[in-house]
Amino acid sequence: MSELSARSGVAIPTIKYYLREGLLHPGEQVAATRAEYDDSHLRRLRLIRAMVEVGRLPIAAVKKVVTAIEDESLPFHQLLGTAHYALSPQVEPEPTPEWEAAKAEVDALIADLGWQVAPGAPARNDLTQTVARMRRLGMGDAIRTYAETAERLVREVELDTIPVGGDRDAAVEALVLGTVLYGRALEALRRLAQESESARRFRGDGFSPAP
Amino acid sequence: MSELSARSGVAIPTIKYYLREGLLHPGEQVAATRAEYDDSHLRRLRLIRAMVEVGRLPIAAVKKVVTAIEDESLPFHQLLGTAHYALSPQVEPEPTPEWEAAKAEVDALIADLGWQVAPGAPARNDLTQTVARMRRLGMGDAIRTYAETAERLVREVELDTIPVGGDRDAAVEALVLGTVLYGRALEALRRLAQESESARRFRGDGFSPAP
Numbered sequence: 001m002s003e004l005s006a007r008s009g010v011a012i013p014t015i016k017y018y019l020r021e022g023l024l025h026p027g028e029q030v031a032a033t034r035a036e037y038d039d040s041h042l043r044r045l046r047l048i049r050a051m052v053e054v055g056r057l058p059i060a061a062v063k064k065v066v067t068a069i070e071d072e073s074l075p076f077h078q079l080l081g082t083a084h085y086a087l088s089p090q091v092e093p094e095p096t097p098e099w100e101a102a103k104a105e106v107d108a109l110i111a112d113l114g115w116q117v118a119p120g121a122p123a124r125n126d127l128t129q130t131v132a133r134m135r136r137l138g139m140g141d142a143i144r145t146y147a148e149t150a151e152r153l154v155r156e157v158e159l160d161t162i163p164v165g166g167d168r169d170a171a172v173e174a175l176v177l178g179t180v181l182y183g184r185a186l187e188a189l190r191r192l193a194q195e196s197e198s199a200r201r202f203r204g205d206g207f208s209p210a211p
Numbered sequence: 212m213s214e215l216s217a218r219s220g221v222a223i224p225t226i227k228y229y230l231r232e233g234l235l236h237p238g239e240q241v242a243a244t245r246a247e248y249d250d251s252h253l254r255r256l257r258l259i260r261a262m263v264e265v266g267r268l269p270i271a272a273v274k275k276v277v278t279a280i281e282d283e284s285l286p287f288h289q290l291l292g293t294a295h296y297a298l299s300p301q302v303e304p305e306p307t308p309e310w311e312a313a314k315a316e317v318d319a320l321i322a323d324l325g326w327q328v329a330p331g332a333p334a335r336n337d338l339t340q341t342v343a344r345m346r347r348l349g350m351g352d353a354i355r356t357y358a359e360t361a362e363r364l365v366r367e368v369e370l371d372t373i374p375v376g377g378d379r380d381a382a383v384e385a386l387v388l389g390t391v392l393y394g395r396a397l398e399a400l401r402r403l404a405q406e407s408e409s410a411r412r413f414r415g416d417g418f419s420p421a422p
Contacts, residue, residue, distance in 0.1 A: 054344070192321060
């Protein structure tokens with residue numbers, strides 16, 4: 001176990017906790033005080049760290065994803081879906097006409113783009129909340145441009161990072177890391193591009209905020 | 212004041228709090244117990260709500276932005292910068308070789324794209340942190356694609372939503388709302404596109420996660 005800790009960078013008490021919680025499968029017991037761990041344990045620890053540290057998932061959600069990985073009868077697309085939905089913010093629908101109008105707009109957009117998205121996908125409500133807010137403020141006419149942009153990035157980059165047909169731990173890890181880290185990078189890049197475009201339009205040399 | 216509250220949707224005690232904090236300028240005193248408020252008060256309340264509710268800024272940060280708005284000598288680009296930097300996550304540099312390598316990569320990317328971004332822009336550190344993490348995990352080769360995408364969205368949509376040459380409150384409000392809400396919409400749309408693309412590649416009908 002100390003070797004597993006050294007190679008994975010995960011502290012021994014943390015590894016013991018993951019074993020107790022059933023997130024990590026036991027090693028092969030080769031002596032009373034010695035178990036052997038292999039690459040599958042290293043991959044699982046990488047996945048757990050990705051979900052906890054990068055995805056900020058609670059342990060209960062990690063457990064759900066691990067259960068899906070270990071259920072080999074669960075098809076690949078549904079395996080990815082389990083991890084993906086665990087990562088998604090849960091937004092409650094609001095019982096207002098504005099919500100209904102925004103929901104209809106979101107559903108129509110998804111249908112119009114030909115996207116295959118389950119009716120209960122959490123990102124539908126997430127997007128509905130933002131569109132409702134935008135509409136109340138007179139914004140949001142460019143939503144379709146954003147949808148097409150998202151589609152291009154996902155098709156050309158993000159789904160390609162997921163290894164298919166091999167280890168299920170590695171596939172889920174790639175999905176989690178790609179979803180979270182490309183999202184963060186895109187957000188920071190939008191802010192940098194805004195500063196630059198503001199400088200270009202309004203003749204400054206980068207933002208110099210008031211002290 | 213009750214009319215201002217009714218028209219703005221902001222409760223009277225909240226309006227009084229904003230007056231005390233100097234976020235809202237006083238109305239014109241027309242009688243001992245009666246002050247008159249005009250469109251400038253309505254616009255300011257809209258802006259404060261955008262910063263507090265959508266941008267989730269603390270009152271101290273809102274105060275800083277209001278001070279910048281009221282300093283008419285501050286050029287427009289720097290006014291936007293004050294609001295923009297207030298909205299940006301503050302990431303501390305890490306004293307590691309990985310950080311230095313990622314920082315050099317981010318700086319080279321920005322220079323290569325010809326973006327005009329101040330050396331101290333908070334989004335540089337924010338992006339550096341994500342790129343460092345990606346590189347450690349063997350990801351991140353598509354960063355330039357994301358940068359070009361961000362540039363296109365900002366140039367074609369986001370900066371166009373900012374009214375120029377008129378009311379400074381309205382311009383800052385548009386910047387805050389555009390930055391936050393288009394960011395949220397894009398994030399939800401990426402997740403929807405991922406589900407759809409996974410369905411297309413792996414032959415499902417939308418994610419059906421394990422129960």
